[in-house]
Structures are given as structure tokens and as C-alpha cells.
Amino acid sequence: MIEQNRLLxxxxxxxxxxxxxxxxxxxGRKVILLSGSLVGNSSNNSKGVSARVFKNGYxxxxxxxxxxxxxxxxxxxxANKNANFLADSLPAKDASLAPVSAASYLFxxxxxxxxxxxxxxxxxxxxxxxxKACPKLTSRTIVVTADSMEKLLCTSFGTLSHSVMPRIxxxxxxxxxxxxxxxxxxxxxxxxxxxxxxxYFTKQDSMEKCKAAADSLYEELMQxxxxxxxxxxxxxVILDSTLAGMLAHEAVGHTVEADLVLxxxxxxxNLGKQVASEMVNLVDFANDxxxxxxxxxxxxxxxxxxxxxxxxxxxxxxxxxxxxxxTAAHFDMEPYGNARAYSFGDEPLIRMRNTAILPGKDKLEDxxxxxxxxxxxxxxxxxxxxxxxxxxxxxxxGYEIKNGKLARPLRDTTISGVAFDMLKTVTMLSDxxxxxxxxxxxxxQPMPVGLGGPAVKCKVNIGGR
Amino acid sequence: MKDLKELSVEILDLLKQEGADDAMxxxxxxxxxxxxxxxxxxxxxxxxxxxxxxxxxxxxxxxGVISVNSFEADDVKNAVKNCIEAANSAIEDxxxxxxxxxxxxxxxxxxxxxxxxKLLYRIKEYMDDVARDYPKIIIEQLIVSYGMSERCxxxxxxxxxTQQSGYYSLYSMFSAHEGxxxxxxxxxxxxxxxxxxxxxxxxxxxxxxxxxxxxLYAKAIxxxxxxxxxxxxxxFAEFVGTALDNFISDSVIIDGTSPWREKxxxxxxxxxxxxxCIPTDERMIGASLIHSDGYKNEDFxxxxxxxxxxxxxxxxxxxxxxxxxxxATSSCIEIDxxxxxxxxxIKSIDKGIFICRFSGGAPASNGDISGVAKNSFMIENxxxxxxxxxTMISGxxxxxxNNIVELSKENFCDGSSVLPYALIDGVTISxx
Numbered sequence: 001m002i003e004q005n006r007l008l009x010x011x012x013x014x015x016x017x018x019x020x021x022x023x024x025x026x027x028g029r030k031v032i033l034l035s036g037s038l039v040g041n042s043s044n045n046s047k048g049v050s051a052r053v054f055k056n057g058y059x060x061x062x063x064x065x066x067x068x069x070x071x072x073x074x075x076x077x078x079a080n081k082n083a084n085f086l087a088d089s090l091p092a093k094d095a096s097l098a099p100v101s102a103a104s105y106l107f108x109x110x111x112x113x114x115x116x117x118x119x120x121x122x123x124x125x126x127x128x129x130x131x132k133a134c135p136k137l138t139s140r141t142i143v144v145t146a147d148s149m150e151k152l153l154c155t156s157f158g159t160l161s162h163s164v165m166p167r168i169x170x171x172x173x174x175x176x177x178x179x180x181x182x183x184x185x186x187x188x189x190x191x192x193x194x195x196x197x198x199x200y201f202t203k204q205d206s207m208e209k210c211k212a213a214a215d216s217l218y219e220e221l222m223q224x225x226x227x228x229x230x231x232x233x234x235x236x237v238i239l240d241s242t243l244a245g246m247l248a249h250e251a252v253g254h255t256v257e258a259d260l261v262l263x264x265x266x267x268x269x270n271l272g273k274q275v276a277s278e279m280v281n282l283v284d285f286a287n288d289x290x291x292x293x294x295x296x297x298x299x300x301x302x303x304x305x306x307x308x309x310x311x312x313x314x315x316x317x318x319x320x321x322x323x324x325x326x327t328a329a330h331f332d333m334e335p336y337g338n339a340r341a342y343s344f345g346d347e348p349l350i351r352m353r354n355t356a357i358l359p360g361k362d363k364l365e366d367x368x369x370x371x372x373x374x375x376x377x378x379x380x381x382x383x384x385x386x387x388x389x390x391x392x393x394x395x396x397x398g399y400e401i402k403n404g405k406l407a408r409p410l411r412d413t414t415i416s417g418v419a420f421d422m423l424k425t426v427t428m429l430s431d432x433x434x435x436x437x438x439x440x441x442x443x444x445q446p447m448p449v450g451l452g453g454p455a456v457k458c459k460v461n462i463g464g465r
Numbered sequence: 466m467k468d469l470k471e472l473s474v475e476i477l478d479l480l481k482q483e484g485a486d487d488a489m490x491x492x493x494x495x496x497x498x499x500x501x502x503x504x505x506x507x508x509x510x511x512x513x514x515x516x517x518x519x520x521x522x523x524x525x526x527x528x529g530v531i532s533v534n535s536f537e538a539d540d541v542k543n544a545v546k547n548c549i550e551a552a553n554s555a556i557e558d559x560x561x562x563x564x565x566x567x568x569x570x571x572x573x574x575x576x577x578x579x580x581x582x583k584l585l586y587r588i589k590e591y592m593d594d595v596a597r598d599y600p601k602i603i604i605e606q607l608i609v610s611y612g613m614s615e616r617c618x619x620x621x622x623x624x625x626x627t628q629q630s631g632y633y634s635l636y637s638m639f640s641a642h643e644g645x646x647x648x649x650x651x652x653x654x655x656x657x658x659x660x661x662x663x664x665x666x667x668x669x670x671x672x673x674x675x676x677x678x679x680x681l682y683a684k685a686i687x688x689x690x691x692x693x694x695x696x697x698x699x700x701f702a703e704f705v706g707t708a709l710d711n712f713i714s715d716s717v718i719i720d721g722t723s724p725w726r727e728k729x730x731x732x733x734x735x736x737x738x739x740x741x742c743i744p745t746d747e748r749m750i751g752a753s754l755i756h757s758d759g760y761k762n763e764d765f766x767x768x769x770x771x772x773x774x775x776x777x778x779x780x781x782x783x784x785x786x787x788x789x790x791x792x793a794t795s796s797c798i799e800i801d802x803x804x805x806x807x808x809x810x811i812k813s814i815d816k817g818i819f820i821c822r823f824s825g826g827a828p829a830s831n832g833d834i835s836g837v838a839k840n841s842f843m844i845e846n847x848x849x850x851x852x853x854x855x856t857m858i859s860g861x862x863x864x865x866x867n868n869i870v871e872l873s874k875e876n877f878c879d880g881s882s883v884l885p886y887a888l889i890d891g892v893t894i895s896x897x
Contacts (some may be wrong), residue, residue, distance in 0.1 A: 028795045035720050038556040039781070042530035043547065048515070061511040065534045082510040089585055090507060116529070117554035124556070139720035175722050175830060182720045183830035232689050232857065232895040262504030263605025263638075345513040347501075384824045386649045387605070387640060390855065392837045394826015414826050414835040416857055444606070461897065462834030463857045 001025065001152045002106070004049075004161050007069055011076055015251040017083065018054040018097055020304055021076065023047075023067065024344035028147040029434035031119040034129045035139055041116060051079035057093025058086035063345040089302075098335050102158030103306035105299040111164060112323040114197035119144045122201050123170075126190075129211050130172065134218040136225075138183060139175040144168070146197065147448070149342075151302070159304030165296060167193045167448060168200060169438045172214055176226045184411065186221045186379070186396060189438045190214065194295055204313065207214055210269075218293055220379075220397055223409040226444035230400070230413055235462045236374035237403070237415070238367050241394065241434035243380050244453025248282055248355045250383040251391040251419035251420035256312050256320070256339075257350045257443075258327035265387040266420065267318060275318045276423030282313035285354040285450075286337055294354035297436035298335035298337060302348040307337030312355075316423075324350050349443060354450035360429025367457050368430045369404040375462065376401050377415065389419035414463040430437075430455035466863050467536055469617035470493065470625060476520060476541060477621050480796030481798065483549040485522035487563045488621045489759055490512055493517050494536075498581065502590055502607035507588070513754075522548045523563070527555035560784035563620040564759035566567070567633065572628040576658055579611040579631070582676045583660045589665040598665075599674040601641040605650060608636045616755065624759045632656045632751040635664060641677045648680035648852070649839045656750040656881050668879045676821070680840060683852035686896025692868065693817035694858065694892045695810060698877050698884035700820050702798060708766060708862040711828050713775075715782040722830055724863065725760070727774050729788070735869040736771040737803060744795035750880035752797050762793035794825070802885035803872035810873055812847035818856065818894055819844055828862055835859035860892040868892075 002021055008021045025047035032040030036232060049072050050063035055280050056158050060083025087188075106209060123142050146168040153161045169192030178184045191200045191211045200206060254260060255267040276282075283289075286307035287297035298307045303325050310322050327350065328335035339348035368376055379397035393415050400407035435452035468490045480488035494516045501509040518541060519532040533544045546586025561824050588609050595602055598769050613631035618624070636654040640647055665671065696704060712733075717723035725733055744752045744762040758780040766774040776788055783790035811819075818841050825836020838856045842849045866889075873886035 034716055037558060041528060041551050041555045044532040046534045059509040061509055064514040065516055078512055082512060086510050116551040120554050132740050139722050185830050234897055259503055264603040264640050264642045345515060347509060347511060381826050388647055388649050392824045412829040412833055416837045461855060461857060463859045
């Protein structure tokens with residue numbers, strides 16, 4: 001892919017308006033075993049080139065799958081035509097782009113290949129173990145899934161970036177009968193993260209670690225089989241560190257995306273105001289963090305901007321938004337590299353990268369001990385946000401807390417709240433951080449994102465039955 | 466543009482030459498032109514040209530699937546090789562099969578040319594109409610597009626269906642604002658064939674924008690009660706669709722975890738509920754007429770008078786279970802209305818809520834759901850009193866479709882479904 005940069009740079013020397021061109025290839029492979037049967041064995045590849053041109057405040061964008069020089073030139077022409085069409089048909093718009101310097105990033109590691117056989121063999125061996133070790137399951141599903149985005153980006157202001165973002169994960173989904181005869185379910189990412197098959201699946205202890213994780217998940221499922229439904233209403237809770245990232249992403253992150261601020265998000269009225277307890281700090285990390293490499297590092301975004309950390313909440317005060325170059329100019333802020341596109345045919349949108357609540361100083365045991373009557377919520381399935389800051393997460397596992405001790409396990413439920421109200425109720429943060437990166441954020445386009453945080457003591461609304 | 470039928474024959478031949486016993490290909494080629502409005506301003510014109518090939522090979526009772534977005538000979542040959550490699554690595558399964566030849570057909574739906582200038586005119590008019598008639602509304606994002614595509618589904622049994630289709634689509638995400646007060650976001654989406662009508666007049670958008678303005682100054686409910694929920698047509702379709710996904714789709718029927726596994730032709734819902742899949746209905750815009758397993762899509766009943774008439778099974782799941790495959794792979798749904806006008810349904814509610822959007826987690830296997838009632842209103846003593854915030858509902862999907870009190874006489878078609886309002890009892894509603 002990198003060899004295409006000469007053509008792109010040559011074409012961009014003639015650009016009379018801000019222009020970016022991107023060659024991109026997305027690949028994926030997925031294997032699914034349903035109770036031992038291979039019901040999924042697929043791979044996909046999607047590649048192409050795009051161009052985006054800014055004229056009189058309007059963007060023209062075009063993309064096509066052919067990568068020969070003639071087709072690449074045609075894509076650039078089409079993007080210019082689209083920009084001209086809007087610029088000629090509509091009044092000139094008072095919009096500009098924040099000035100930025102050219103950035104440079106070249107991915108320099110070999111990209112290894114893996115085969116469907118490797119995926120299937122690992123999944124099958126793991127499935128054989130789960131079948132034997134977890135006898136009370138009524139159903140088990142094992143998914144090995146990998147995806148990768150490789151991008152070559154050139155801009156008219158001189159950025160050249162060649163980036164690769166590979167991910168691979170193994171999921172285990174277990175079902176069993178509950179004590180009332182209904183079916184209950186739990187799932188988890190057993191192994192995986194940023195990287196390739198060899199990084200997680202071929203090490204000497206890879207399978208042993210997966211087996212231990214399966215044992216642990218099975219034990220939790222058996223506890224859940226005896227679970228109760230929580231009482232509906234506002235409750236004192238500890239959100240486990242595995243949930244805090246969802247809080248950072250859904251409850252706060254979306255409301256401070258500058259395009260949503262322009263659309264009327266609640267954050268617009270709260271910049272510079274206290275929106276959370278003073279102990280809350282929230283950052284959208286670009287790549288390196290105080291806790292190691294972010295789960296999905298971004299070095300240059302798809303507008304050609306060098307990626308930096310975006311501080312969103314500092315000591316409880318809302319300090320910034322996530323921007324693209326256009327919204328950064330509008331709000332007179334600096335763009336930190338949040339403009340990202342999912343596939344070759346997609347335009348960059350303002351997206352999160354690795355959004356996290358920063359850890360505090362408390363120990364989880366002390367946090368649990370501090371609650372007389374409440375819940376410790378340990379697993380989430382999904383979350384949704386609103387521009388009002390109202391959020392909800394599905395909760396798949398948790399426990400009652402009675403007199404400072406864990407009590408009965410919980411069945412599936414949902415929690416909800418209003419972010420800037422709920423964050424003011426935070427009174428303790430654990431001293432560790434847990435990252436998660438297996439999901440996709442949805443916003444016109446999907447996007448791999450990282451999210452993280454510590455265990456959080458707060459008040460939320462919990463659904464019952 | 467390359468002839469998709471010819472290309473399908475070439476690819477199927479290649480798969481056979483590489484050792485496939487059976488094979489299927491799905492080819493598509495198309496273009497899309499899209500206008501974007503962000504934060505209330507027209508911002509972007511985007512065009513996309515894309516080809517795609519999805520191929521499936523069965524070799525020695527083992528399956529491989531691959532998709533690429535290129536018709537180039539080298540890319541296709543490489544994909545064929547990888548598809549066979551995937552099949553060679555797979556696990557034997559007697560249930561794998563491709564569709565049998567019946568009667569091939571070529572379909573043409575919608576419009577194959579579009580008018581870019583007039584579309585832009587209609588979009589500007591739409592923005593002006595919303596700004597003038599609904600001054601509290603901010604359109605956070607508006608995407609209006611025209612897409613044209615040709616699709617071919619063919620297999621080594623001689624099956625070959627094609628469909629050319631073209632249509633416009635509109636998606637609007639919006640909320641109402643007054644000072645620092647704002648509402649939850651609302652969404653409207655629909656497909657349409659022509660630009661003869663101002664876009665704001667298509668379907669019931671005016672009701673949606675009007676309702677959004679009334680959502681300002683929402684209040685939370687105190688405490689918790691079990692009561693009636695009046696679901697908007699889209700909301701009701703989501704409840705029913707989620708229940709069907711949860712109880713009659715491939716995985717839960719194959720592994721036997723569905724509570725409806727043995728309930729074909731028995732009562733699973735209120736006798737007031739009839740759910741029909743209608744891909745061939747003329748009112749459906751942009752509907753696929755080709756089944757993803759390589760058949761012609763047909764209309765059929767999922768549920769008739771409360772009785773389960775069909776599972777939603779692929780050909781593979783059908784062979785695994787011995788149950789009939791689904792007659793269409795389509796989301797075009799018609800739910801029969803009832804006898805009571807909407808106004809009377811509202812008057813009949815002593816205490817309950819009118820729910821238009823549900824933000825909740827994935828349902829549990831048994832159908833338990835809980836989540837936040839969005840874009841929703843309190844109903845007391847037969848009247849809608851105020852908009853709601855921070856209000857959760859919880860219930861069980863199976864119980865909810867059995868607890869249908871009444872469906873509205875009004876039954877609305879939006880081009881992708883035909884749906885009534887539904888009054889459902891026994892739902893737990895909780896506030897702060």
C-alpha cells in the first residue's frame with residue numbers, strides 16, 4: 001500500500017483547496033462454533049481509495065474500489081466536482097479549518113498472515129475443553145474474530161501516514177438453565193486485543209489461560225443461575241473497572257464530541273463548569289498513556305492531524321471537546337486527532353479513541369465494605385448514550401452488597417442515569433485501570449474504540465423486574 | 466458495468482475447478498450519492514462506487530465463505546483460492562447445502578436515474594420547512610441519499626436471480642431545544658421513489674417533529690408501578706422484532722434454548738397479534754426480492770392470530786433441525802391493526818406511559834428486558850400529561866406480546882412496514 005503514496009502526493013501538489021486522499025484496506029476473519037458445530041467460517045476484504053476536498057465551507061467526497069492510477073485520479077476529480085457543486089449551488093459558508101502542521105507516521109512492523117485452519121483448530125480445542133469442563137451448559141458458542149484497518153493518508157498540507165490497526169479476540173458465550181427453569185447467559189472476551197493471531201493464540205500458555213478464563217466464567221454463570229433480580233430504583237453501586245470504560249465512552253464521551261455539541265448536546269452549556277465530583281478526570285488518550293500503551297493507539301487521524309490526548313474532564317470540570325479541524329476552528333480549540341473513518345468509502349467523523357476515567361486511590365475491597373445496601377455490578381453487554389447525557393448499560397452479572405459484604409448474585413438488568421448528575425455522586429475510585437477494546441462504537445459508521453477506567457462508587461438508577 | 470450473470474458463471478466455474486462440490490455467489494455493483502447536514506448546515510456531498518463478491522463453497526461437506534469488493538480477475542482468483550482453503554480447513558457438516566433450481570427471475574424495482582439538482586432543492590426546502598414550522602428543533606444530522614444497485618445471486622445448481630433497484634433514503638436525527646433545555650434525540654428514516662412531494666410531507670414526520678417539541682421540560686416519575694404501555698408503531702415493531710429474533714432465529718432453534726422451540730402452530734402471543742413478512746407488497750420500497758440462500762422471497766405469516774406459523778430459519782438451520790426454512794429474508798413487516806381508534810386507547814389508560822423509543826440492553830434468552838423509556842410521555846386518567854425523563858421499563862417480551870390489550874385501528878405504512886399502535890399491560894415502570 002505504501003507505494004501508492006507517490007501517486008497521491010503527485011496528485012495533491014496540484015490541489016488548490018484543502019484536500020486529503022486515503023487508500024485503505026479493511027480485512028476480517030471470523031470463525032463460529034455453536035455447541036461444536038462450525039456455523040461460521042468466513043473472511044472479508046474491502047479496499048479502495050477516497051478523496052475529500054474543502055471549498056467555500058463545503059466538503060466534496062468521493063470513493064471507489066479500483067486502485068489503478070486512472071481510477072485514483074477519477075476519484076479525486078469526483079471529489080472536486082462534488083465540492084464545486086455545493087460551493088456553486090449554495091451561499092458561501094462561514095466555516096474554516098483549524099491550522100495544523102504536517103504529521104508523519106509510518107507503520108514499520110511486518111504484517112503476519114494467519115490461516116482459517118489456525119483459527120478453527122484453536123477454537124475446536126478450546127470448545128472440546130469447554131464441553132467437558134462445563135457440563136451444565138445448555139449451549140456454548142465460541143467466536144474467534146479478527147479485523148484490521150490499514151490506511152495510507154496524504155494531505156495537501158503535507159501529512160504522510162501509513163497506519164495499521166489490527167485486533168483479534170476470542171469470545172465465549174455460555175447458556176444454562178436457571179433455578180426457575182429459564183435460560184441464562186454470560187459471555188466474555190477470553191483473550192485477545194491489539195495485534196495478530198500470534199500475539200495471543202500461539203504462546204505456550206495461550207490455551208491454558210483461555211481454559212482458566214472459561215472455568216471462571218462458568219463459575220459465575222452457575223452463580224447467576226441462582227440469581228435474583230435487583231429492586232428497581234436509585235441505588236448505591238460499585239461499577240467494576242470493566243464497566244467504567246463504558247461509562248467514560250457512553251455517558252460522557254459522546255456528549256463532548258464537538259459535532260454533537262453543535263447539534264445541541266448538553267455539554268455545550270457546561271464547558272468550564274463542574275460536571276463531576278472533583279476526583280473525576282476523564283481523558284481520550286491517543287496512544288501512550290500513564291498506564292502503558294493504549295489498547296488501540298492512534299498516531300495520525302484521517303484528516304492528517306497528529307494525535308494527542310484530549311483532556312475532557314479535569315478535577316470534575318468539563319475542560320474540552322473532541323474536534324475535527326472544522327469544529328476546532330468553530331470553537332477556537334486545538335484539534336487532537338479525533339477525525340476517523342471506518343472504511344475507504346467513509347468520510348472522517350469525530351470519534352473517540354481510547355477514552356478512560358483515570359484511577360483513584362481506593363481499594364476495591366474498601367469500596368465494597370463502604371456500602372450497607374447496594375450492588376456490585378461486574379459485567380456489561382452494551383450501552384447507549386443520548387445527547388442529553390442520559391445513558392443506559394445492560395448489566396449481565398453482579399452481586400448484592402449487604403452490610404459491606406457481597407451477597408446474592410444478580411440476573412440481567414439495566415442501569416441508567418444522567419451523566420453530569422451521576423458523576424457528581426462519585427465518592428470512590430479504585431487504584432487500577434481495566435481497558436476494553438473488542439467492540440465497535442456506532443455513529444453513522446462503526447469504529448473500533450478503546451475504553452477504560454477504575455471501579456467507581458456512585459449512585460445510579462437500576463432496573464428491576 | 467460488467468454483466469453480473471456472466472461474472473457469476475465465471476466465478477462458479479472457478480470454484481468448481483478448484484474442487485467445490487457446490488457453490489453460491491452473491492454479486493453486487495452499485496453507486497450512492499449522499500448529502501449530509503451536520504449541526505443544521507449542509508456540509509458534505511459524498512459519492513461512492515463499489516462492487517462486491519461474496520462466495521460460498523462446499524467441499525467434502527465443509528464450507529468456506531469469503532467476500533471481497535473487487536471484480537478484477539486476479540482479486541477474484543485469489544478469493545476463490547482462499548474460499549477453498551477455508552472450506553478445506555472446516556469441519557464436516559451434513560446440513561450444508563445450496564438452494565435447488567426452481568424458476569429463475571430478474572427483478573427491477575424503483576428508479577434507476579436520479580436528479581441531483583432537484584434532490585438538493587428538496588433538501589434545502591426541507592431544512593427551511595423544519596426551521597419555520599418547528600423552531601425549537603435542531604437537526605443534528607440529516608442524511609439524504611440516492612442509491613442504485615444491481616445484485617445477482619447464483620449457484621452451481623443453476624439458480625440465478627438478479628435484482629436492479631434504485632431509491633432515495635432520508636435519515637434525520639434531531640432534538641428540541643429551548644434555552645439550556647434539550648430533549649433526547651429522535652430519529653426518522655424512510656425510503657422513497659420520487660421527488661414530486663416536499664420531503665417533510667412524506668409519512669408522519671410532522672407528528673414526530675411536533676412530538677419532539679413537546680418533550681421539552683420532561684419530568685421523572687416518582688416510584689414504581691406496574692401499568693400499561695402504549696407503544697408507538699415503530700416501538701411496537703421493535704418489541705415484536707426483538708422477540709422474534711430472540712425466540713425463532715437460527716442459533717436458539719439449533720441449540721434448543723428457545724422457549725418456542727416446540728411451539729410451531731401453537732399459541733405464543735395474544736390472538737390480537739398477526740405478524741406478516743411482506744417483501745413483495747407494492748407498498749414496500751427498496752425491498753429485496755431475493756432470499757439470501759438463493760430463493761425468490763415470498764410473503765408469509767410469522768404469527769397469525771397469536772399462533773406461531775413460521776420460524777426464521779436459514780437453509781442450513783432448516784437442514785439441521787428438520788424444520789421448514791423461512792420463506793423470505795426481509796425486514797418488511799405488516800402487523801394487523803385492531804378496532805379501536807388511538808384516541809380511545811389513550812382515554813382507556815388510567816396510569817401508564819406512551820413510549821416511542823427504548824434504550825435497553827440486549828434481551829435475556831428468556832426475553833427479559835429492561836431499559837430507559839425515551840421520547841416518552843406520562844398518561845394519567847386518559848390523557849397525555851407530560852414528557853418523561855429518567856424513566857425505566859422492565860418486562861418480558863413473551864409476556865408483553867401476550868398482554869396486548871388492543872391494537873389501534875390506525876395502521877401506518879412508511880414504505881418498509883405497516884404498523885399500528887399497541888396497548889400492552891403488565892409492564893413495570895419505575896422512576897427516581
